[in-house]
Amino acid sequence: MADLFVNGIILGSIITLGAIGVTLIADILNFFNFAHGDMLSFGAYLALFFVGAMPSWGNFPGLSFGPQMILAIVFSMVIMSGFALFFDKVLFKPLRERGSSELFLALSSLGVAFILRSIIRLVWGPQAQYYGGLQMANRYPLGITIKPDEFFIVGTALFLVITVYLFLKRTKIGKAMRAASDNETLARVTGINTESVVNWTWIIAVSLTAASGILYGIQVQIRPIMGWNILIPIFVAVVVAGVGDVWGAMVGAMIIGVAQEMLTGVLQNLFNALNLDVLMTAYKPAIAFVLMVIVLLFRPQGIFGTGE
Amino acid sequence: MLSYFISYLIMASTYGIAALALNLQWGFTGLMNFGIGAFYFVGAYTSALLTTSASPDYVGGFGLPFIVGLLGAVVLSGLLAYVLAFPALRLRGGFFAISMLAISETIRLIVKNEKWLTNGVWGIRGIPQPLRNLVGADLSEWIYLGIAAALLFIFYRLSEVGVRSPWGRMLNAVREDEKMAEMSGKDSWNVKMQSFVFGSMIMGVSGALYAHYIGFISPSSFTPLMSTFIVWLMILLGGTGSNKGVILGAFVVWGVWIGSEFLIGVLPSGITSKAGFVRMLLMGILLDAILLIRPQGLFGREKVISKLGSKE
Numbered sequence: 001m002a003d004l005f006v007n008g009i010i011l012g013s014i015i016t017l018g019a020i021g022v023t024l025i026a027d028i029l030n031f032f033n034f035a036h037g038d039m040l041s042f043g044a045y046l047a048l049f050f051v052g053a054m055p056s057w058g059n060f061p062g063l064s065f066g067p068q069m070i071l072a073i074v075f076s077m078v079i080m081s082g083f084a085l086f087f088d089k090v091l092f093k094p095l096r097e098r099g100s101s102e103l104f105l106a107l108s109s110l111g112v113a114f115i116l117r118s119i120i121r122l123v124w125g126p127q128a129q130y131y132g133g134l135q136m137a138n139r140y141p142l143g144i145t146i147k148p149d150e151f152f153i154v155g156t157a158l159f160l161v162i163t164v165y166l167f168l169k170r171t172k173i174g175k176a177m178r179a180a181s182d183n184e185t186l187a188r189v190t191g192i193n194t195e196s197v198v199n200w201t202w203i204i205a206v207s208l209t210a211a212s213g214i215l216y217g218i219q220v221q222i223r224p225i226m227g228w229n230i231l232i233p234i235f236v237a238v239v240v241a242g243v244g245d246v247w248g249a250m251v252g253a254m255i256i257g258v259a260q261e262m263l264t265g266v267l268q269n270l271f272n273a274l275n276l277d278v279l280m281t282a283y284k285p286a287i288a289f290v291l292m293v294i295v296l297l298f299r300p301q302g303i304f305g306t307g308e
Numbered sequence: 309m310l311s312y313f314i315s316y317l318i319m320a321s322t323y324g325i326a327a328l329a330l331n332l333q334w335g336f337t338g339l340m341n342f343g344i345g346a347f348y349f350v351g352a353y354t355s356a357l358l359t360t361s362a363s364p365d366y367v368g369g370f371g372l373p374f375i376v377g378l379l380g381a382v383v384l385s386g387l388l389a390y391v392l393a394f395p396a397l398r399l400r401g402g403f404f405a406i407s408m409l410a411i412s413e414t415i416r417l418i419v420k421n422e423k424w425l426t427n428g429v430w431g432i433r434g435i436p437q438p439l440r441n442l443v444g445a446d447l448s449e450w451i452y453l454g455i456a457a458a459l460l461f462i463f464y465r466l467s468e469v470g471v472r473s474p475w476g477r478m479l480n481a482v483r484e485d486e487k488m489a490e491m492s493g494k495d496s497w498n499v500k501m502q503s504f505v506f507g508s509m510i511m512g513v514s515g516a517l518y519a520h521y522i523g524f525i526s527p528s529s530f531t532p533l534m535s536t537f538i539v540w541l542m543i544l545l546g547g548t549g550s551n552k553g554v555i556l557g558a559f560v561v562w563g564v565w566i567g568s569e570f571l572i573g574v575l576p577s578g579i580t581s582k583a584g585f586v587r588m589l590l591m592g593i594l595l596d597a598i599l600l601i602r603p604q605g606l607f608g609r610e611k612v613i614s615k616l617g618s619k620e
Binding site: 032107119121 | 338340342395398399401402403405406407409410411413414417420421424532533537540544582585586588589591592593595596599600603
């Protein structure tokens with residue numbers, strides 16, 4: 001049970017990075033980005049390319065990769081930010097300026113999702129790939145097993161969340177972003193450059209998502225469909241917490257991650273005890289969805305949402 | 309060549325039916341259904357299980373006639389929509405879209421993993437085409453085309469009558485301004501529920517038609533691309549809110565999809581293996597291009613709903 005909890009925290013860290021991006025875009029750009037999952041996969045594949053292109057400097061002690069992974073993460077974040085700004089310029093910005101509804105923007109992001117996924121399959125093929133070798137898990141008390149890489153995953157996620165939090169709290173553009181999310185008209189009236197707010201929203205959201213994809217790739221494997229599969233837990237984390245809050249997204253993601261892992265285990269034991277032949281691991285993504293329904297039935301605005 | 313053309317017409321009609329259904333939900337009521345695949349699965353599998361001959365691998369089949377399969381598809385899709393509506397329809401806009409997407413993925417997981425019910429990844433083979441054993445394969449294709457075209461026409465007429473009736477004006481009112489509709493004493497929940505359930509029933513028919521035409525269904529029959537996304541593309545290209553338009557959209561998009569297969573034959577063999585992804589890329593670009601360049605589609609929404617109103 002403790003092991004499942006730990007697994008949930010690791011999954012939750014990966015979901016967190018995606019969820020912060022979705023929540024920022026939903027809050028400031030006012031639409032749900034259905035391309036987020038495929039942006040996540042694309043980030044993972046870019047890192048795969050960079051790791052392969054760079055000379056090997058050996059691995060970090062205990063980890064399955066070395067310094068080239070850090071560089072690959074940074075490169076991938078930068079290039080994905082460029083992609084996002086490109087899509088904003090040619091697609092989302094014209095739609096926004098025309099006053100398109102949030103549903104139109106969401107629909108166009110679905111188009112972007114398919115564009116990115118087909119490019120991934122064209123360039124890298126449909127098969128599963130790995131950054132490095134497989135890793136053995138270490139045993140800890142209470143039956144907990146953790147791979148050394150997983151410390152890196154949680155650590156990196158935490159580092160990025162704190163960085164983004166400080167960015168939003170301390171820098172001028174971060175404050176402008178929060179102002180725009182609270183009241184866009186007021187922000188514009190007081191002379192905040194909404195254009196650069198939009199750009200920075202994309203840069204932060206997509207950088208985090210690229211990192212999320214790479215961490216997910218380290219944890220499991222890299223597949224073209226990985227982002228689409230984790231998109232539902234990411235959305236659910238945002239919806240459960242309520243749109244707009246970085247910490248909320250993180251808490252929502254942790255709830256989803258832990259609930260997915262632990263409920264899978266608990267329900268499997270229950271079904272086994274009842275002699276029902278159900279394979280719960282196959283239904284992990286569905287658990288996130290059922291949780292969302294339950295939360296929304298009682299709190300349509302999300303756990304932390306104010307329901308404005 | 310002719311058989312190719314018949315096949316095109318059958319599939320385009322099948323998709324046309326789904327496009328009409330989505331047009332009812334999104335075009336007239338504003339419900340952003342990103343989970344068409346859910347109703348495709350339920351419609352196709354219900355009809356397949358009801359009509360195939362008995363198999364030890366899954367529930368049934370029951371060997372019932374085609375028409376029973378079709379009715380079963382309608383009933384079960386409608387029932388699923390009715391049950392799902394209680395949580396999903398409470399959600400607005402993008403939230404509804406997300407939950408529909410999650411629902412269709414959940415249904416796909418069930419179809420894939422509950423082998424006793426659906427034969428899992430092996431799918432269901434030998435789904436009968438009506439009268440095929442009696443009249444042979446060639447004539448049977450023509451008959452099937454007749455059935456698909458007739459259903460398309462029936463649903464077209466029903467949609468036209470529906471949206472031009474007081475009920476249709478209620479759908480429009482709820483889409484344009486839900487609060488206003490409620491203030492005028494319309495029960496917006498019921499209106500949305502009806503539109504959602506009717507639309508989903510029709511999607512179920514489309515799924516069943518697909519199953520009986522192809523003869524084989526599996527969890528990979530209805531990917532998000534080939535169920536949800538392509539139907540969205542059809543109604544956007546044809547013109548959201550126009551029943552004629554979305555049928556035209558279905559025929560054009562399916563034509564482009566089939567036509568690109570011919571192109572692939574011409575390409576060098578190295579690219580051929582990746583051709584499916586090029587088509588997917590084109591579909592994505594096409595969708596965004598339509599949204600950018602001609603968001604109203606080829607036909608655009610008909611402003612005047614009532615024939616009487618246009619005489620002034």
